[in-house]
Amino acid sequence: MPDLLIELFSEEIPARMQKRAGEDLKKIVTDGLVEAGLTYASAAAFTTPRRLALTIDGLTEESPNTREERKGPKVGAPEKAVEGFLRSTGLSMEQLEVRDDKKGQVYFAVIEKQGRPAADIVAEVLEGAIRNFPWPKSMRWGAGSLRWVRPLHSILCIMVREDGATVVPLDVDGITSGDTTRGHRFMGPDAFTVTSFEDYQTKLKRASVVLDPAERAETIWHDATNMAFAQGLEVVEDRGLLAEVAGLVEWPVVLMGNIDDQFLELPPEVLQTSMKEHQKFFSVRDPKSGKIVKFVTVANRETTDNGATILAGNQKVLAARLSDAKFFWENDIRAVAREGMQAMAAPLANVTFHNKLGSQAARIDRIAALARALAPAVAADADQAELAARVAKADLSSEMVYEFPELQGIMGRYYALRADLPAAVADACRDHYSPLGPSDDVPTDPVSVAVALADKLDTLTGFWAIDEKPTGSKDPYALRRAALGVIRLLVMNELRLSVSDVIGDWAEKFEPVCLRLRTDWIAAEQKAGESMPDSAEEAKWLMTSRGLTKQIEAQKRSVSSSLLSFFHDRLKVLLRDEGVRHDVIDACLAMDGADDITLLVTRARALQATLDTEDGANLIQGFKRANNILTQAETNDGVEYSFGPDIKFAETDEEKALFAALDTAEAAIKPAMQDEDFAAAMSAMATLRGPVDAFFEAVQVNADNDIVRRNRLNLLGRIRVICLQVADLTKIDG
Structure with a gap:
């Protein structure tokens, strides 16, 4: 069986497109070959800035008849x-x-x-792949009609057999296939012939090209960390930047440069962001001081002066960039020292948050009020929580954040400290955006938690009020992330809040909830020639008499109910990753306190842990059997079997043992549920597994004696009542 080697050689491919392009080439070609009737053993794609390569091993010689x-x-x-x-x-x-x-x-x-030779199929599939390749952006060049991400220079396509390699004939807009390629643009530009993938990879490395992007990344990281370690420093890890830089070079040469002393007092985040965004430099940190003191750049070639000229040029450009950052930083801290953080936030009155939700300044007022209201529940100082909320977004109007939006919050903390605000307030400026994702750190300081909750709850309530909810895969305002953030803040800090009450109370003060109704009411009154009320009391009375107050209350309830359901959906996604099943959460949602997220999570985790045991899983089956028999009997008899069974009518030892087990379990479950010790309650419930199993094996529920039958059905009713104290087990699947 032959092996296939393909290389598409072009001008530089943007680093961000390379990984996806390699995957697309592999999928398009292999899918096309299989669809045409060929099979293969394995396939692998490789990318460099100037080439896409694909190797396929064990390809069949021809498609079958x-x-x-x-x-x-x-x-x-x-x-x-x-x-x-x-x-x-x-x-x-x-x-x-x-x-x-x-x-x-x-x-x-x-x-x-009839079967076709593999070469014919390969040529057909590869031409289709080249002509219809799914680049995010592509271009035409010269007089041809072919589109590629950058001008395509050559196509290498060979089939390798034991007796040698043969070229697969192919012509795409005048670009004919062959068995030659080129190495590094400067260090190995001459063309050379290849006879196999191993030969191709070896000759490329000899021509100063490392084909595998993972190998290039490993080389960069190894050389950079060793270089830093030799000077008692450490490279700030950034896997995203590492992958990007590995896509910018074919022959990585790591160089370490100096940062001018005048910039070393800039916040490390400023240095790191500026160097990463503009220059693609890695930051090198002094572990003793935490300051960024040097940088690492990766050149694409070796030079006779060991990179001295490259470093000099990079340091000159970096100095210009950091001069801008230094200018922004000094302007901002002067403004803060002169006027304070709240003055810095003043321009936000002219910045629209959303055309239906008002300005950023109006939003800050709402967040400040909500943070103060939430402060007691999170054990935060109310004055500090309100102050933190008022200054947390002040840095949005700073010159530094305007230049580097990703530094919002981080710069706010620095400015707050410069304004001599309490450390808790400064930390809240940085932390109130967190958590941004499922693996992001969760704030634990009470002031930060209060502001973070207020920020996210205000956002969610506002967009629910104007009916701008996520739909399908679309979530332009990151509301799913905000809801997940609220859940993690509550659960990780073990906070006990009724989310429904918070949303409902806040919706009443949230202008967008009532604004449309009030506007429509005023317009209707004016259209009818009615005069507007002179006082708030008169307006309230008139609104009530017209039924507007009831409409507003209905709107509040609708927002609260819908948003709570959204939280529950997000919670299912979060707990699914922990191994908690959806039906387990549904069983807990049916109980009281479902709007207390922390309580709900505790109950769901305890129930899942119980179901993961043999006794718990078997008890569920016993409960379902009891419930099914009971439901059928109640339907047929037209009565409810919920009266206490009497042990004097018990006829078997298994029946009497179940009476005793139910007494013991109930005595343990009731106080455990009152103490919200769900683990203990469910452990006590699981002890019923043995007696329930023994009862069903030995006892016929629908006995001939009607008194005995009713007593046994009431006994099943007691099983149902005791188990349903813990969770609604009827919602458990299986």
């Missing part, structure tokens, strides 16, 4: 039906067969296809 019989319309069917069948099969009328069928004679098509 095929014979397909396809049933068509009945003889005598309408002419258009027969013509459509002929088009789908590619046959003529004379080539169809007439066969007897259950309902008469039917046309049959016998389609036979």
